Amino acid sequence: MSTARRPSGRSRQWTSDRLLVWTLRGCGVLTGAVVALIAVFLVVESFGALSGVGLLRFFSDPSWHPSAGAAEGTFNLVPMLLGTLLTAAGAVLVATPLGLFSALFCRVYAPTAVARPYRRLIELLAGIPSVVYGFWGLVVLVPLIARFRPPGASLLAGVLILALMILPTIALAADAALSGVPRRYLRGAAALGLGRWATLSGVALPAARSGIATGVILAAGRALGETMAVLMVCGNVVEMPASVFDPVRTLTANIALEMAYAVGDHRSALFVSGLFLLVLVSGLVLAAESIERRKVVG
Amino acid sequence: MTRTILSLASLSLATLAALLLVTAGCRPASSSQSASRLVLTGSSTVAPLAAEIGKRFEASSGIRVDVQTGGSSRGLADARQGLADIGMASRALEAGEEDLASFTIARxxxxxxxxxxxxxxxxxxxxxxxxxxxxxxxxxxxxxxxxxxxxxxxxxxxxxxxxxxxxxxxxxxxxxxxxxxxxxxxxxxxxxxxxxxxxxxxxxxxxxxxxxxxxxxxxxxxxxxxxxxxxxGGRYPLARPLNLVTLGEPKEPARRFIDFARSEAVHDLVEDLSLVPALESLAAGEASRPSPTES
CATH class of the missing domain: 3.40.190.10 (Periplasmic binding protein-like II)
Known part of the structure; x- marks a missing residue:
């Protein structure tokens, strides 16, 4: 809101400049208001469960069987909170090295004839709708895992599908960040007689660090919020997974599975899952910001 | 001073606009007052059948039929609250649901x-x-x-x-x-x-x-x-009725739709979905049709 003050004579005129400023302010307020209103809406809708069931019971109840209502139902969200975190973290762990190395290959090692179609291919991967990934996972990946360790629909399947989905985000962000590294850095490294790998690890990657980190965080956000694909491959059983072959249910899948069928306290409890998800994503954004800031300072 | 007032005014205007947008988006699918539209919500088992029947009903009557899935409980709740003209439920009504009237269209x-x-x-x-x-x-x-x-x-x-x-x-x-x-x-x-x-x-x-x-x-x-x-044949032990549900006796045009959905004119649709036409209407149908598909 603090634009530089102009001389008072000119500021009263309705110049195109002021028109632009006010339009932009309007857009800003609108965007902010939508986010704020969604948050308010979530809180209002989940109020019934938060007051009737109490926040504590979402952590301490023995299980998740909410359809019996506030008094007799049970409302433990912790396994799903964990399911969301584990699938997203696993996917980021798998996809980050893959994405980074594919960007390095594309930017540095691949000849132009290969690099261009390869980049298009990655962009295509980014454009495939999530439900298609989910469908592929359900009919190919899950039966494949089930051959080794039934039931197949598992944390592992979710991690692999999500990794595939966020891989292009990381690869494209890393590719863009690497292309933004100033030429003179690379020439300087070459002049010092550094080899290709030494140039990359010592010069290019540190210079592209913040761009790559942004890509990873965007990808993590997508992994946290993904619904359809994980719903189809994760098994959706509300239990603490003991191994990667056990099924999990994520908060998003919980909402998608039960929302259409839920009434009363059950419905309200699903809004609480939405609220938890919002808090989780906010935490991620804050963490990302603090990491960025520390890097700039240090 | 004018700047502050201006900015305040535009701020509140923008917020108001956003509020309107959001509330407009949040309004549930309300049942139509006009006679030219019917809203059905509920069971995902009944919905495909209701949608097919709706298409045929639309062609003959000119009344638009909107079918939305959301499970039997939601179908009952929506019919009770008037959010839907007709609810769809893939189970019989239970005790405590006597305020609703149900009409079996298939099994x-x-x-x-x-x-x-x-x-x-x-x-x-x-x-x-x-x-x-x-x-x-x-x-x-x-x-x-x-x-x-x-x-x-x-x-x-x-x-x-x-x-x-x-x-x-x-x-x-x-x-x-x-x-x-x-x-x-x-x-x-x-x-x-x-x-x-x-x-x-x-x-x-x-x-x-x-x-x-x-x-x-x-x-x-x-x-x-x-x-x-x-x-x-009524021999299978775990069968269930697929019902259309209304709050009290159905009013026009819901009445017409329910009658149509229970008539013989839609039996082919019911059978296409591997469902069984409702027993009452089946008995009436067999009297006039000598060779039903069942052997």
């Missing part, structure tokens, strides 16, 4: 399905209970090839789940599921995808899929084969 059964390659040909009720509660975890214990059982259960709130549990006298908390699924189609794909899986779905959907070559096997229940014909 359907629920059957246990396994993978086609599974050698198990039948399961007793007790065995089904033991499998779903986790007391039997290996196919070897029920005469199949040894290997872990993958129990496919439905998500909370679905009427297929409620009926299945009620029939076998299980509480959902006792069920030891390996996979939890949403609709019938997902259940069929999950069971088709692995040899050790066992689940339960609508007979109509399962028969339809098996006929298309999907590798699943419908198990008989209490020695009655899980077929549409047996549901039609």
């Amino acid at each position: 359907d059964g629920i059957c246990v399905i396994v993978h086609r390659d599974n050698p198990v040909a039948r399961l007793s009720d007790a065995q089904v209970v033991e499998i779903f509660t986790g007391r039997i975890a290996d196919w070897g214990a029920v005469g199949g090839a040894p290997g872990p059982v993958t129990v496919v259960n439905k998500a909370e709130g679905r009427s297929t789940l409620e009926l299945f549990l009620k029939h076998f006298g299980i509480d959902n908390r006792q069920v030891r599921a390996s996979v939890v699924i949403g609709d019938n189609e997902q259940g069929i794909k999950t069971v088709a995808g692995q040899a050790g899986a066992v689940g339960y779905v609508s007979i109509g959907a399962a028969e339809h899929a098996a006929a298309r070559g999907v590798p699943i096997k419908l198990l008989p229940m209490r020695s009655v084969a899980a077929t549409t014909a047996n549901v039609r």
